[in-house]
Amino acid sequence: MAGARLSLSDLSVHLSDGDRRFVLETGVLEIAAGEPVGLSGGSGTGKTLLLEVLGLLRQPDPGGRFTLHAQGREVDLRAEAGQAARLRGRYFGFVPQAGGLLPFLTVAENIALSQKITDTADAAWIGELIARLGLAGLERLTPSALSIGQRQRVSIARALAHRPLFVIADEPTAALDPEAAETAMGLLIEAAEQGGAAVIVSSHDLGLLDRVARRRVHLSLAPAAPGTVRSVLAARTEAAA
Numbered sequence: 643m644a645g646a647r648l649s650l651s652d653l654s655v656h657l658s659d660g661d662r663r664f665v666l667e668t669g670v671l672e673i674a675a676g677e678p679v680g681l682s683g684g685s686g687t688g689k690t691l692l693l694e695v696l697g698l699l700r701q702p703d704p705g706g707r708f709t710l711h712a713q714g715r716e717v718d719l720r721a722e723a724g725q726a727a728r729l730r731g732r733y734f735g736f737v738p739q740a741g742g743l744l745p746f747l748t749v750a751e752n753i754a755l756s757q758k759i760t761d762t763a764d765a766a767w768i769g770e771l772i773a774r775l776g777l778a779g780l781e782r783l784t785p786s787a788l789s790i791g792q793r794q795r796v797s798i799a800r801a802l803a804h805r806p807l808f809v810i811a812d813e814p815t816a817a818l819d820p821e822a823a824e825t826a827m828g829l830l831i832e833a834a835e836q837g838g839a840a841v842i843v844s845s846h847d848l849g850l851l852d853r854v855a856r857r858r859v860h861l862s863l864a865p866a867a868p869g870t871v872r873s874v875l876a877a878r879t880e881a882a883a
C-alpha cells in the first residue's frame with residue numbers, strides 16, 4: 643500500500659532479572675511497505691526482542707516515537723497502545739521459526755486462517771500464493787505429512803494471506819538446510835513484494851540476508867554500565883558480523 647510505513651525513533655526496552663540488565667536501543671528506523679529489510683546480530687543481541695516490538699507484541703519503554711502510517715492515517719503507537727492487538731491482526735503477518743501451523747487443519751485451511759480471522763476472504767490470492775510457493779497438490783494434507791521446508795512455505799503463505807503491510811519473520815529458515823533456506827527466503831521476499839508488504843527478517847546467515855534483502859540493519863553490543871548488556875541498532879557496516 644503506497645505510503646504505508648512503520649517509523650521508530652529512539653525506542654528502548656529494558657529487561658532485568660535482578661543481577662542482569664539488558665537494554666535494547668533502536669535509534670531511528672523506518673520501514674516502508676513493499677521493502678525487505680534484513681536484521682542481523684550475534685546471539686543474545688535482541689533480534690527477537692526487536693521483532694516483538696516491531697510486530698506490536700511487546701511495549702517498549704516510555705519515551706521515543708513509534709508511529710504506523712497506514713491507509714492515509716498516522717497512528718501514534720505510543721499513545722494508542724490499547725489498539726495494538728487490532729492493528730496487529732489487520733496489518734501484520736508473522737512467520738515463526740518452526741512454522742507454527744495448526745496440526746489439525748489442512749494446508750489450505752492453515753493458509754486461509756489469517757483471512758478468516760480478519761474477515762478478508764480472497765480465494766484468488768490464496769490460489770496465487772499456493773502456486774507461487776510451490777504448494778499446489780498439497781492443499782488437502784495436514785502439516786504432519788509435509789517436509790519441514792514445505793511446512794515453512796505454508797507458514798509463509800499463511801502470513802501473507804490477509805495481505806498484511808508488514809511481515810515479521812524471526813529466523814524463518816533456521817530449521818532448513820541451506821538449499822531449502824535459500825528457496826524459502828527468496829519466496830518469502832518475492833511473495834511479500836508481490837503483495838506490497840514489507841518483510842523484516844532476522845537470520846544468522848548474513849550472506850543469505852544480503853542476497854534477498856536490499857537493506858540490512860544490525861544489532862551490536864555497545865559500552866554500558868557494569869552488569870548491563872547494551873545492544874544498539876544501526877545500519878549495517880562492513881565490520882558488522
Ligand SMILES: Nc1ncnc2c1ncn2[C@@H]1O[C@H](COP(=O)(O)OP(=O)(O)OP(=O)(O)O)[C@@H](O)[C@H]1O
Nearest residue numbers: 657658659662663664684685686687688689690691
Ligand atoms: N529478564 C531478563 N533480564 C535481563 N536480560 C534478559 C532478560 N530476558 C532476556 N534477557 C536478555 O535479552 C537479550 C535478548 O534476547 P533475544 O532472544 O532477543 O536475542 P536474539 O538476538 O534473538 O538471540 P538468538 O540469536 O540467540 O535467538 C538476551 O541477551 C537475553 O539474555
